[in-house]
Amino acid sequence: MSALNGNGNGHRRVRGYSAWSLLRHGLAHSPWPRAWHDHELRGSYDAVIIGGGVHGLATAYYLARDHGMRNIAVLERAYIGSGGSGRNTAILRSNYLTPEGVRFYDRSIKLYEHLAADLNYNVMFSQRGHLTLAHNDASLRTMRWRTEVNKLQGVDSEVIDADRVKELVPHLDTSDETRYPVLGALYHPPGGIVRHDAVVWGYARAADAHGVHIHQQTEVTGIDVSHGRVTGVRTNRGRIATPVVLNATAGWSSLVSHMAGVEMPVQTFPLQAAVTEPVRPFLDTVVVSGTLHVYVSQTDRGELVFGASVDPFASYSVRGSLEFTEGIAGHVLELMPALARMRLLRQWAGLCDMTPDYSPIMGPTPVEGFYVDVGWGTYGFKAGPVSGEAMAACLAEGKPPEIISAFGLDRFLEGRLVGEKGAAAVGH
Amino acid sequence: MMLLPCPWCGPRNATEFRFGGAAGSRPDPATTTPEQWRRYLYFHTNPRGWQTESWYHAAGCRRFLTVERNTLTHEVRSAHDAREDAR
Numbered sequence: 078m079s080a081l082n083g084n085g086n087g088h089r090r091v092r093g094y095s096a097w098s099l100l101r102h103g104l105a106h107s108p109w110p111r112a113w114h115d116h117e118l119r120g121s122y123d124a125v126i127i128g129g130g131v132h133g134l135a136t137a138y139y140l141a142r143d144h145g146m147r148n149i150a151v152l153e154r155a156y157i158g159s160g161g162s163g164r165n166t167a168i169l170r171s172n173y174l175t176p177e178g179v180r181f182y183d184r185s186i187k188l189y190e191h192l193a194a195d196l197n198y199n200v201m202f203s204q205r206g207h208l209t210l211a212h213n214d215a216s217l218r219t220m221r222w223r224t225e226v227n228k229l230q231g232v233d234s235e236v237i238d239a240d241r242v243k244e245l246v247p248h249l250d251t252s253d254e255t256r257y258p259v260l261g262a263l264y265h266p267p268g269g270i271v272r273h274d275a276v277v278w279g280y281a282r283a284a285d286a287h288g289v290h291i292h293q294q295t296e297v298t299g300i301d302v303s304h305g306r307v308t309g310v311r312t313n314r315g316r317i318a319t320p321v322v323l324n325a326t327a328g329w330s331s332l333v334s335h336m337a338g339v340e341m342p343v344q345t346f347p348l349q350a351a352v353t354e355p356v357r358p359f360l361d362t363v364v365v366s367g368t369l370h371v372y373v374s375q376t377d378r379g380e381l382v383f384g385a386s387v388d389p390f391a392s393y394s395v396r397g398s399l400e401f402t403e404g405i406a407g408h409v410l411e412l413m414p415a416l417a418r419m420r421l422l423r424q425w426a427g428l429c430d431m432t433p434d435y436s437p438i439m440g441p442t443p444v445e446g447f448y449v450d451v452g453w454g455t456y457g458f459k460a461g462p463v464s465g466e467a468m469a470a471c472l473a474e475g476k477p478p479e480i481i482s483a484f485g486l487d488r489f490l491e492g493r494l495v496g497e498k499g500a501a502a503v504g505h
Numbered sequence: 506m507m508l509l510p511c512p513w514c515g516p517r518n519a520t521e522f523r524f525g526g527a528a529g530s531r532p533d534p535a536t537t538t539p540e541q542w543r544r545y546l547y548f549h550t551n552p553r554g555w556q557t558e559s560w561y562h563a564a565g566c567r568r569f570l571t572v573e574r575n576t577l578t579h580e581v582r583s584a585h586d587a588r589e590d591a592r
Binding site for chain 1: 506519524525539543544546548549553556558577578
């Protein structure tokens with residue numbers, strides 16, 4: 078375990094990458110060691126995590142680092158980060174509407190702020206500020222409500238007027254000549270963007286250094302349940318005996334839970350996004366319009382990333398559609414007419430498992446030993462670190478920690494919905 | 506683009522329709538328990554493949570139809586008047 082050393086507070090940090098190692102490898106042209114390794118599939122593990130995205134890998138990492146578990150497998154059907162973790166628009170924020178939601182996402186932002194040092198992996202978190210535009214009085218009213226909830230939870234959030242918005246984003250059309258004039262915005266300075274692949278790779282490397290087995294190209298074909306308890310997982314590479322299974326998938330959360338006989342209050346919808354050719358930097362905030370169903374940010378490479386709300390009907394297809402391209406182009410030009418000559422490079426889609434209350438489903442299920450961290454809709458990536466931390470505690474102790482206690486599967490049949498309308502899928 | 510064969514208007518672009526989720530009969534609110542009602546409201550089979558769904562032709566004849574659609578390939582097998590299911 079030479080890649081690990083103490084940091085004084087009981088946690089061990091992953092070490093290996095530094096300015097010195099970069100210089101040494103650069104001068105010597107020596108190959109970098111692999112960031113994570115392939116392993117033979119063992120016949121049994123203490124815990125099996127299904128889904129090699131940011132949620133699954135973060136859970137494995139915190140289980141190994143904070144709870145002393147070593148014999149953990151992460152099973153990924155394709156390659157790590159191939160699902161929602163590599164398809165989102167990489168926006169981080171915590172200015173949600175419900176106190177449960179704000180507390181939860183704020184913890185995630187705090188973990189993201191220290192993630193690069195913690196994982197010894199540059200995740201390129203840029204806290205450039207996040208603007209949610211208000212185009213009508215109803216939006217402004219909801220934003221005032223949101224900003225008060227945010228402030229009560231200690232989150233930096235304020236409502237600003239159109240002139241201030243224009244100062245922050247000079248290219249935005251804030252005139253009153255438009256179909257949807259900008260009346261103001263909810264301004265959230267700690268929000269920003271992060272390199273989403275780096276988050277996945279950083280967690281994978283750190284989990285691997287703590288002894289976690291990451292199995293790519295390993296598809297789960299069944300989950301064995303005996304007398305109401307999980308006993309194992311069947312895969313295309315053989316059977317694994319295990320007392321603990323976590324479903325940390327997106328787009329597959331119903332299908333994997335059904336293997337264990339657990340019903341899910343989930344419907345799967347695609348969400349499409351697109352990226353333009355790179356241009357010089359001109360946009361240093363994230364701009365979101367709920368009314369126009371669009372969010373825009375500029376990456377470090379200069380590309381503009383556009384995202385929308387989910388497609389209008391349920392689907393497991395990740396094909397792009399012309400309706401999306403037409404719609405997003407119109408809405409972006411409504412906000413920033415100067416972008417009329419920009420060209421789109423590519424578009425893609427990811428699968429969002431939508432729940433009735435726009436909040437996730439985290440914790441135990443009626444099947445003992447079978448846990449879920451699913452239903453992440455359009456907000457899963459920004460919650461990766463805190464979900465990993467909370468689910469690791471849940472798996473290690475067998476019961477959900479306080480921070481996720483509102484997100485249990487039992488809330489639906491008991492009628493305790495969370496109602497997180499600060500989620501991106503809702504247009505206000 | 507996905508075409509839905511409306512029984513009244515013929516094949517039309519899916520953008521003219523509003524998606525209504527998986528088709529099914531509503532339990533009687535007078536006799537169900539709160540738990541049964543919530544199960545009906547919130548839980549879905551969410552299949553990756555063929556599903557029988559309700560659609561509403563909002564920008565057309567404004568009638569409800571029941572459609573058999575594949576959620577992975579978007580292939581449509583059949584569509585009929587939703588009132589036939591209510592009988």
